[in-house]
Amino acid sequence: xxxxxxxxxxxxxxxxxxxxxxxxxxxxxxxxxxxxxxxxxxxxxxxxxxxxxxxxxxxxxxxxxxxxxxxxxxxxxxxxxxxxxxxxxxxxxxxxxxxxxxxxxxxxxxxxxxxxxxxxxxxxxxxxxxxxxxxxxxxxxxxxxxxxxxxxxxxxxxxxxxxxxxxxxxxxxxxxxxxxxxxxxxxxxxxxxxxxxxxxxxxxxxxxxxxxxxxxxxxxxxxxxxxxxxx
Amino acid sequence: xxxxxxxxxxxxxxxxxxxxxxxxxxxxxxxxxxxxxxxxxxxxxxxxxxxxxxxxxxxxxxxxxxxxxxxxxxxxxxxxxxxxxxxxxxxxxxxxxxxxxxxxxxxxxxxxxxxxxxxxxxxxxxxxxxxxxxxxxxxxxxxxxxxxxxxxxxxxxxxxxxxxxxxxxxxxxxxxxxxxxxxxxxxxxxxxxxxxxxxxxxxxxxxxxxxxxxxxxxxxxxxxxx
Numbered sequence: 001x002x003x004x005x006x007x008x009x010x011x012x013x014x015x016x017x018x019x020x021x022x023x024x025x026x027x028x029x030x031x032x033x034x035x036x037x038x039x040x041x042x043x044x045x046x047x048x049x050x051x052x053x054x055x056x057x058x059x060x061x062x063x064x065x066x067x068x069x070x071x072x073x074x075x076x077x078x079x080x081x082x083x084x085x086x087x088x089x090x091x092x093x094x095x096x097x098x099x100x101x102x103x104x105x106x107x108x109x110x111x112x113x114x115x116x117x118x119x120x121x122x123x124x125x126x127x128x129x130x131x132x133x134x135x136x137x138x139x140x141x142x143x144x145x146x147x148x149x150x151x152x153x154x155x156x157x158x159x160x161x162x163x164x165x166x167x168x169x170x171x172x173x174x175x176x177x178x179x180x181x182x183x184x185x186x187x188x189x190x191x192x193x194x195x196x197x198x199x200x201x202x203x204x205x206x207x208x209x210x211x212x213x214x215x216x217x218x219x220x221x222x223x224x225x226x227x228x229x230x231x
Numbered sequence: 232x233x234x235x236x237x238x239x240x241x242x243x244x245x246x247x248x249x250x251x252x253x254x255x256x257x258x259x260x261x262x263x264x265x266x267x268x269x270x271x272x273x274x275x276x277x278x279x280x281x282x283x284x285x286x287x288x289x290x291x292x293x294x295x296x297x298x299x300x301x302x303x304x305x306x307x308x309x310x311x312x313x314x315x316x317x318x319x320x321x322x323x324x325x326x327x328x329x330x331x332x333x334x335x336x337x338x339x340x341x342x343x344x345x346x347x348x349x350x351x352x353x354x355x356x357x358x359x360x361x362x363x364x365x366x367x368x369x370x371x372x373x374x375x376x377x378x379x380x381x382x383x384x385x386x387x388x389x390x391x392x393x394x395x396x397x398x399x400x401x402x403x404x405x406x407x408x409x410x411x412x413x414x415x416x417x418x419x420x421x422x423x424x425x426x427x428x429x430x431x432x433x434x435x436x437x438x439x440x441x442x443x444x445x446x447x448x449x450x451x452x453x454x455x456x457x
Contacts, residue, residue, distance in 0.1 A: 012348035015349055015352070016352045031299070032302065034302075038306050038311035039307060042285055047313070070330070089272070092336070095269070095299070096277075103284075109233045113236065117273060118274075118453050123444040130437045135434040137432065138431050141427070164420050173427055183446070194375055198375045199378060202378065203386050206382070206390075207386065209361055212354065
């Protein structure tokens with residue numbers, strides 16, 4: 001076993017036990033692991049962002065010869081250095097630096113400019129994206145035949161499923177409509193909508209539990225491998 | 232100027248991306264991908280801002296001799312050590328060349344031995360809390376709670392071998408009650424109906440909020456100061 005594997009088993013194993021110690025009660029070992037996780041994960045995501053976004057898309061784009069210092073190999077360096085400069089990437093760099101003015105109270109208002117760009121970009125992309133994929137496409141997918149016929153003739157199961165789907169979507173939407181009081185037929189339909197939503201929440205809950213348990217099994221397997229590597 | 236220019240930036244950027252949908256001629260199609268890169272670059276600076284805050288908060292705790300100052304030191308040490316090791320590609324190829332997360336680098340070692348075990352254990356810990364919370368919440372007192380519980384149970388059991396062994400003996404006419412089949416049907420129809428209604432509702436909310444932001448009706452992101 002290499003040094004890296006041994007180190008990973010021991011450090012990872014001890015940190016795993018420290019986190020699980022919280023199941024007994026809050027204690028210094030858990031706090032240690034928790035605080036270490038905050039620091040390491042912040043630095044991890046910063047490093048990833050630095051090398052995958054800032055260096056190639058900003059530094060390298062503004063001044064391509066700089067990629068000679070950072071490229072993974074000489075062939076890649078030659079290709080990247082030959083690219084033409086995208087000098088206009090100075091603009092997001094300036095906006096990014098303006099974001100840091102939040103740390104200086106007197107100049108903090110300048111951070112509104114990059115924030116305005118982020119908001120404008122998110123609004124512009126989300127408006128069309130959600131309109132196309134989550135609104136129009138979902139309505140289109142709900143406009144399906146209520147009576148299903150196949151080669152054998154009338155398909156009772158398919159008809160029932162499709163009718164349930166259409167009624168389920170309509171009744172759930174009615175439940176979310178709060179401009180009219182939920183009384184009479186409207187209230188009854190909204191009640192069906194709640195049942196449909198409960199099935200959806202139950203399915204989501206089931207999937208969440210399964211995902212967490214599979215992670216737990218993964219950690220238990222890791223601990224087992226760690227103990228196995230010692231003996 | 233402190234409020235008008237940000238409003239103008241939001242309007243121009245938002246409208247440019249909307250126009251790009253309707254006018255597929257230069258420079259609009261290129262604008263979408265270019266703005267996406269700008270967004271990523273600004274987001275990296277937001278990471279720096281977050282790092283600045285993290286350092287300020289924990290340095291403050293240490294200098295004020297807070298009772299948890301040792302843990303603040305742990306956070307700062309973990310942060311600065313990982314950052315230096317990652318940015319300078321310690322243990323990797325000479326200089327700053329090579330992949331920052333290549334095999335053999337210290338950053339990769341920290342990723343494997345600290346980051347991955349801690350993140351997956353943190354999330355797996357939720358399995359216990361979900362179990363205890365569901366025990367308290369899911370006592371089938373109402374019709375709605377019963378429906379949720381039954382759906383969750385069928386989905387959970389239907390995705391495991393237990394679901395198969397419990398009902399594989401059912402005769403052909405009752406095969407629709409076979410738990411894996413029932414689980415797949417719940418996912419494909421009633422669950423889809425509920426999810427679809429939620430998606431349509433969320434989409435309507437996002438579309439109206441986006442329009443309000445682009446047109447400057449919604450200005451809360453600018454804060455209250457002049």
